[in-house]
Amino acid sequence: MPGYRTRRRTTGRGMATSGSPDLTLFVVTLALLSIGVVMVFSASSVRAYEYYRDSYYFLKRQLLWSVVGVIAMMIAMRIDYRRLKELATPILVVSIALLVIVLIPGVGILISGSRRWLGVRNVFTFQPSEVAKLAMIIFLSAHLSRNPGEVRSLLRGIVPVLALLGLVFGLIMLEPDLGTAVSIVGVTFIMLFAAGASMYHLIGLVILGMPLFIAAVFAEEYRKRRFLAFLNPWADPLGSGFHIIQSLLALGSGGLFGFGLGRSRQKFLYLPEQHTDFIFAVLGEELGFVGAATVVFLFFLFALRGFRIALSTQDPFASLLASGITSMVIFQAVINIGVVSGILPITGIPLPLVSFGGSSLVVTLASIGLLLNISKHVRGRL
Numbered sequence: 001m002p003g004y005r006t007r008r009r010t011t012g013r014g015m016a017t018s019g020s021p022d023l024t025l026f027v028v029t030l031a032l033l034s035i036g037v038v039m040v041f042s043a044s045s046v047r048a049y050e051y052y053r054d055s056y057y058f059l060k061r062q063l064l065w066s067v068v069g070v071i072a073m074m075i076a077m078r079i080d081y082r083r084l085k086e087l088a089t090p091i092l093v094v095s096i097a098l099l100v101i102v103l104i105p106g107v108g109i110l111i112s113g114s115r116r117w118l119g120v121r122n123v124f125t126f127q128p129s130e131v132a133k134l135a136m137i138i139f140l141s142a143h144l145s146r147n148p149g150e151v152r153s154l155l156r157g158i159v160p161v162l163a164l165l166g167l168v169f170g171l172i173m174l175e176p177d178l179g180t181a182v183s184i185v186g187v188t189f190i191m192l193f194a195a196g197a198s199m200y201h202l203i204g205l206v207i208l209g210m211p212l213f214i215a216a217v218f219a220e221e222y223r224k225r226r227f228l229a230f231l232n233p234w235a236d237p238l239g240s241g242f243h244i245i246q247s248l249l250a251l252g253s254g255g256l257f258g259f260g261l262g263r264s265r266q267k268f269l270y271l272p273e274q275h276t277d278f279i280f281a282v283l284g285e286e287l288g289f290v291g292a293a294t295v296v297f298l299f300f301l302f303a304l305r306g307f308r309i310a311l312s313t314q315d316p317f318a319s320l321l322a323s324g325i326t327s328m329v330i331f332q333a334v335i336n337i338g339v340v341s342g343i344l345p346i347t348g349i350p351l352p353l354v355s356f357g358g359s360s361l362v363v364t365l366a367s368i369g370l371l372l373n374i375s376k377h378v379r380g381r382l
Contacts (some may be wrong), residue, residue: 076369258288
């Protein structure tokens with residue numbers, strides 16, 4: 001990185017063992033996190049007062065999770081990431097066990113028809129599916145780096161990965177949580193491509209998988225309504241199309257510079273999920289095109305630095321891990337912004353580092369900590 005020097009010492013094998021993390025990636029992460037804290041307060045204050053008589057209810061929780069997440073990120077920056085290669089299987093087994101446990105009635109917490117959380121309601125909860133995302137990335141990085149040639153074989157390399165993916169996907173869909181399930185599928189395919197899988201194999205699998213995806217969408221009435229609303233939200237403006245219409249009204253009314261921070265109209269209980277899945281709409285309404293474009297640019301810069309780290313490291317495990325983590329953040333950002341702007345159907349994926357949420361925020365920051373960790377071991381300047 002221009003203007004940013006690092007000092008490294010190397011082992012006898014030439015691998016850098018110490019240095020400074022990628023400063024640009026670190027600053028971008030903190031910038032997005034800061035924007036998120038401010039926007040969560042702005043977007044949620046009305047809802048928080050209406051339901052909890054405390055305008056700061058969601059802000060206090062977001063600040064708490066942000067502190068926990070930053071601590072997790074700093075710890076992840078300092079551990080030896082290479083040890084994760086040997087721990088990949090136990091980590092995955094634990095995450096799958098948690099996905100099973102959360103489905104047990106009376107153990108998993110049921111909220112709005114979905115059993116996605118473990119813990120104590122209104123005190124401490126977390127989503128095992130968020131842990132599963134990172135666990136899959138770590139496991140696939142270890143597995144694919146140990147068997148680099150097999151990924152070019154459909155039967156020996158890709159099919160075993162798809163079998164594992166099917167298990168995790170199925171467990172998450174039982175909660176149900178289509179957004180997280182789709183995210184894991186997307187990241188897995190990106191990692192297979194990064195590992196050297198044939199593009200023809202991957203495209204063929206996507207084509208074969210489309211009927212299964214459509215079947216999953218139409219298997220539940222609420223998913224079916226969401227998909228049809230994406231095609232024509234005005235067909236049911238007060239029902240299934242309400243979310244996207246209110247989101248587009250928020251984005252469209254923001255203009256170039258927006259109404260100003262804290263002055264959103266849609267947050268007055270017009271726009272559903274204004275502090276979670278649709279926070280980007282409130283951001284666009286209050287900060288306008290300039291504010292929305294700034295966030296998009298920050299994610300673009302994140303992708304640029306993340307994938308450059310993946311391409312610059314000499315360690316195959318680190319390269320795949322960096323590719324997976326970067327893909328996880330960017331894939332979710334693209335889907336969320338696509339949903340909010342009406343380009344994609346509603347999937348329930350939050351905007352990384354910006355949307356309100358505990359499990360997602362902590363896991364994302366811990367993952368970025370690993371990415372920054374890898375950047376310390378890259379030979380030469382990024």
